[in-house]
Amino acid sequence: xxxxxxxxxxxxxxxxxxxxxxxxxxxxxxxxxxxxxxxxxxxxxxxxxxxxxxxxxxxxxxxxxxxxxxxxxxxxxxxxxxxxxxxxxxxxxxxxxxxxxxxxxxxxxxxxxxxxxxxxxx
Amino acid sequence: xxxxxxxxxxxxxxxxxxxxxxxxxxxxxxxxxxxxxxxxxxxxxxxxxxxxxxxxxxxxxxxxxxxxxxxxxxxxxxxxxxxxxxxxxxxxxxxxxxxxxxxxxxxxxxxxxxxxxxxxxxxxxxxxxxxxxxxxxxxxxxxxxxxxxxxxxxxxxxxxxxxxxxxxxxxxxxxxxxxxxxxxxxxxxxxxxxxxxxxxxxxxxxxxxxxxxxxxxxxxxxxxxxxxxxxxxxxxxxxxxxxxxxxxxxxxxxxxxxxxxxxxxxxxxxxxxxxxxxxxxxxxxxxxxxxxxxxxxxxxxxxxxxxxxxxxxxxxxxxxxxxxxxxxxxxxxxxxxxxxxxxxxxxxxxxxxxxxxxxxxxxxxxxxxxxxxxxxxxxxxxxxxxxxxxxxxxxxxxxxxxxxxxxxxxxxxxxxxxxxxxxxxxxxxxxxxxxxxxxxxxxxxxxxxxxxxxxxxxxxxxxxxxxxxxxxxxxxxxxxxxxxxxxxxxxxxxxxxxxxxxxxxxxxxxxxxxxxxxxxxxx
Numbered sequence: 224x225x226x227x228x229x230x231x232x233x234x235x236x237x238x239x240x241x242x243x244x245x246x247x248x249x250x251x252x253x254x255x256x257x258x259x260x261x262x263x264x265x266x267x268x269x270x271x272x273x274x275x276x277x278x279x280x281x282x283x284x285x286x287x288x289x290x291x292x293x294x295x296x297x298x299x300x301x302x303x304x305x306x307x308x309x310x311x312x313x314x315x316x317x318x319x320x321x322x323x324x325x326x327x328x329x330x331x332x333x334x335x336x337x338x339x340x341x342x343x344x345x
Numbered sequence: 346x347x348x349x350x351x352x353x354x355x356x357x358x359x360x361x362x363x364x365x366x367x368x369x370x371x372x373x374x375x376x377x378x379x380x381x382x383x384x385x386x387x388x389x390x391x392x393x394x395x396x397x398x399x400x401x402x403x404x405x406x407x408x409x410x411x412x413x414x415x416x417x418x419x420x421x422x423x424x425x426x427x428x429x430x431x432x433x434x435x436x437x438x439x440x441x442x443x444x445x446x447x448x449x450x451x452x453x454x455x456x457x458x459x460x461x462x463x464x465x466x467x468x469x470x471x472x473x474x475x476x477x478x479x480x481x482x483x484x485x486x487x488x489x490x491x492x493x494x495x496x497x498x499x500x501x502x503x504x505x506x507x508x509x510x511x512x513x514x515x516x517x518x519x520x521x522x523x524x525x526x527x528x529x530x531x532x533x534x535x536x537x538x539x540x541x542x543x544x545x546x547x548x549x550x551x552x553x554x555x556x557x558x559x560x561x562x563x564x565x566x567x568x569x570x571x572x573x574x575x576x577x578x579x580x581x582x583x584x585x586x587x588x589x590x591x592x593x594x595x596x597x598x599x600x601x602x603x604x605x606x607x608x609x610x611x612x613x614x615x616x617x618x619x620x621x622x623x624x625x626x627x628x629x630x631x632x633x634x635x636x637x638x639x640x641x642x643x644x645x646x647x648x649x650x651x652x653x654x655x656x657x658x659x660x661x662x663x664x665x666x667x668x669x670x671x672x673x674x675x676x677x678x679x680x681x682x683x684x685x686x687x688x689x690x691x692x693x694x695x696x697x698x699x700x701x702x703x704x705x706x707x708x709x710x711x712x713x714x715x716x717x718x719x720x721x722x723x724x725x726x727x728x729x730x731x732x733x734x735x736x737x738x739x740x741x742x743x744x745x746x747x748x749x750x751x752x753x754x755x756x757x758x759x760x761x762x763x764x765x766x767x768x769x770x771x772x773x774x775x776x777x778x779x780x781x782x783x784x785x786x787x788x789x790x791x792x793x794x795x796x797x798x799x800x801x802x803x804x805x806x807x808x809x810x811x812x813x814x815x816x817x818x819x820x821x822x823x824x825x826x827x828x829x830x831x832x833x834x835x836x837x838x839x840x841x842x843x844x845x846x847x848x849x850x851x852x853x854x855x856x857x858x859x860x861x862x863x864x865x866x867x868x
Contacts, residue, residue, distance in 0.1 A: 258369045276369065276394075277401045280362075284408040301375065305368045306361070 242274065242282050244325060247310065247318040250292060254309035256299065257283060283308055291317050351411050358409065362402055370395060416744075420751040427752065434724065435756070438717055442760025442806075445710035446798050447767030452703040454772045454791045458783040459601060460696055461790060464687045465594045467534025468636075472684030473498070473643055475633045475650065478677055482629040485610075485622065486661035491633065491679075492526070494653050497646040498635030500532035505630050506599065509606055513579045520562070522580070523597060523604035524613055524631075530557075530591070532636050533598070540574035540589030547588075548609040550623075555609070556585040560593040562605035580606065583615050596784065598634065598684075601691035603782040626663035634684045647681040654678050691781055710802065717806045721753065725814035732814050746811045753807025754800070761799035768795075 249255060249263045260283075261274045286292045291314035297307045310318070370391055377387035395401070406412065428435040463469040475491070477483055483491070488503045495501060502525065509522035527545030535542060538560055547555050556578065558566075567573050577584050585608060596603040610631075614621040622628050637646055658675050666674055732745060765787070772785050 256368070256372075257365065258372045275396065277396050277404065280366065280401055281404045281408050284362075284405050288408060288410070299372070301372070303368055303372055303375075304364070305372070306365045 242278055243286060244318075244321045245272070245274070246279075246282060246286060246308075247291065247314060247321065250308060250310045251315070251318060254297075254307040256305035256307050258305070260308070286314070290314075351409075352414075355415070359406075362405060366395075366398060366401065416747075417751070420748045421755065423748065424752045424755050428755070431724075434720060438720060438756045439759045439763060441713045441717055442757060442799075442802060443763035443767060445706075445713035446761050446764030446795065446802065447771060448706040448764075449703065449710055449798055450764055450768035450791065450795045451771035451775065452699060452706055453794045454768060454785055454787065455775065455783070456696075456699050456703065457788065457791050457794075458785055459692055459699070460686065462600075462784070462788065463685050464533075464598055464600075465596075465784070466598075469685040469687075470683075471636050472533075473635050473637055473646055473681050474684040474688060475501075475635060476680045476682075477629075478680050479673075480629045483631040483633050484626055484629055484661065485624070485631060486626050486663075487657060488526070488631050488633060490657040490660050491650070492528075494657060495635070495650060497638060497641050497649040498532075499638050500528045501633060501635035502526045502529040502532050503610065503631040503633045504529055504598065505610075505632065506597075506602060506604070509580045510582075511578060511580060511606070513582075520566075520605040521603060523607040524610045525607050526610045529607075532634075535595050536592055537589035538592050539571070540587070542589055542591065543607065543609055548611045550611045550614055552609070552611060554583060554585045554612055554615060555588045556580065557589045557591060557607045558587055559591050559595065559604055559607075561596075561603065563590045566605070578606075580608065581616055585612075594784065596782065598632075598687045600687045601781040601783060626661065627665060632688060634688075643681055643683065647679065650679040650681070695779075710798075714802055714805050717756075718809060721806060721810035722813065725749070725810040728814055736815070742815045745815045749811035749814060750804070750807045753811070754803040757799040757803030757806070760802070761795050764799075765792075765795050 245264050246260060249260050249267070255263065257276075257279055261276065261279055264272055264274050283292065283294075287294055287308070290311060292308045293311050294306050294308050296304060299305050373391045373394065374384075374387045377390060378384055382390065392398075406415075464472070466472075477487065483503060492501055492503075504526065505524045507522040507524060509520050510517050511520050512518040525543060525548075527543065527548030530536075530542035531544065537557070540557075543555065543557050546552070558573075563569060563573060573587055574589060575586065577586050579585070591607075611623070613623050622630060635646075637643070641649075654677065655675065658677050662671065662674055735745060736742070769785075769787070776783050776785065
C-alpha cells in the first residue's frame, strides 16, 4: 500500500531541480555518459550524494528533450560503446541561471536558520 | 515532433534506450571486477545497485512525451486480441450498436437533407423566398411586376414545376420539368457543365425554344453522351434545342424533388398557345426567390417589397374579380423568409414526424445500450481475477479503467462504422418508399452526428462496467478468486446501486417501450 501511495515517480520529482543542476554542472567539464555522470556526482560530493539510476536516465532524457543537452554514441577509453551527453549553448545558459538561483536559496536558508550571525556581523 | 515521426522513431529510441542501460551495466560490472569482485558477485551487485531496469525504462520513456498515444495503441491491440477470443460477444455487441446507431443516423440524415442542409448554390445564405400573403404562389403578372419594380434584390427569379412528355411519338415518356425565369441560373450562381445555362435573353416570348437538362438526367437518359448539347428533343411534341447541362449535384431549389429538363418561363406559350398560363391573371403557379443586395437585411427587404406592393397588385389585378375580391386582392402583401435551405412542401409534411421518429429510435439506442451494459457487466465479472492480478502487480486504477473504456470505444466505433453503412442503405430505402428525391451524400454534419453518437454510447455503455471491474482491493479479490468464489457476486460491489439486478433493469425499460408504441400508433 505504501508503495502505491508514494509511487516511484514522486521520488524523481522531489529530486528534479537539484538533479538537473548536478547533471548540468558535471557536463560543463566535457561530454560524459550516464554511468560516468553518476560516478562524478558521487565523487564530487564526497560520496554524500547517491544518484539513483532510476532518476538519472529520465532526467537525462528530459534535459535532452528540452535541448539543454545533446547526445551521440561514442567509444569510451575502455572501448565500450556508450551514449555521451554534452552541454548545448541553451544548456549553459540554463546552468548559469540555476546556479545563481541555487546560491540565492542557500544564502536565504543560511540566513533564515542562523539570524544571530547576520546581526552580529552588522 | 509530430505523432507520426514520433511513432516511426519509436523502435529506434526503444533499442537505443536498451543499449544505453546495458552499456551502463557493463561498465559498472567491469569496474567492480577491476576492484577484485568475482564476475558473479559483480553482476549481482550491479543489478542491485541499478534497481528495477524495466521501471527505469518506463519512467524514461514517459519523458519522451506521447505516452498516452503509445498506451492507446497498446490498449487497442489488447482489446482486439480480447474481442477476437470472444467472437460471439463481439458480434452481438457490434450488431446491436450498429442497429441503434444506424437507425439514428438514417433519420438524422433525412432530417439533415430535408431541413438543415443548404442548397448547393453560391452563397445560399443570401437567398430570400417571397410569398404572396394569401396565396403563397405568384401569378405571372404579379411576378413580372415584382421583377420590374423591386429594388432590394440583386436578382430575383421565378420557377414552377411541371411534367413533360419527352416521347417523339407512341408511348409517353414522362420527365420532371421545370419552368424557370431568365435570371434563375444566374442568380443562383449555378453554372453549366457543358454548353450554357438559360439566360434572361432566352426568356422572351417568341424566342428560340431552348432547354437545359440536369446532370443526373444527362447520365440516366443519355448515358452522359458528350455530344448532346445542340441536339433537338421533343417536349410535349414541340422541338426544343438542348443548350446545356447543369453542374452535378444541382437539383433545383425544391428540396425533396428534382428536375430533368428546364425550359424558359416564356416557352409556356408554346405548349398552350390558346390560353397561355402566362396571361392568366388568376393562375397562381409560380414560386419566387431573390438574392439580397449587400447590406440589406431580410426585414428591410420585406418592408421594401411591401412599399411597392399596392402598385404591383394594382397593375396585376384582373377584371374577372368581383368588387369585394378586388378590394381583397389589392390589400395583399408579400411575406419573406430565408431561402438558404430552399423550398419544400415535404418539409412541413414530414418534419414533425421525422423528429418524433428520431426520438423514438433514440430510445431504441438507449435500450441497446442498456442490454450491452449488461453484457459488459457479465464480462467484467469474468475478468475480476485478471484485474485483481494486475492491480496487485501495481497497475493504476485509472489506467485499467482507460483500458476497459477503450474496449467499449472500439465496440462503439465498429458499431458506428457498420451503422453508417446501414444508414446509407436505410435512408435510400426510406426515401424510395416515400417517393421523394433527396441528396443523401453524407456531409460533415451527419458524420459528426454519427461520431458523437458512437462516443457517447461507448461512454454510457462502458463506464459503469469499467468502474465496477476495477473497484476492488487486490488482496480480497485475489483470495476470493483463489477460493473459486468468482461465481457469486460479493456485497462490496458499488455497482449494485446502479444496477440492482439484471432483469429488473430490463423490466424498467418496458413501460418506456409501451409509451413509445403508444406514440407510434397515435402518429
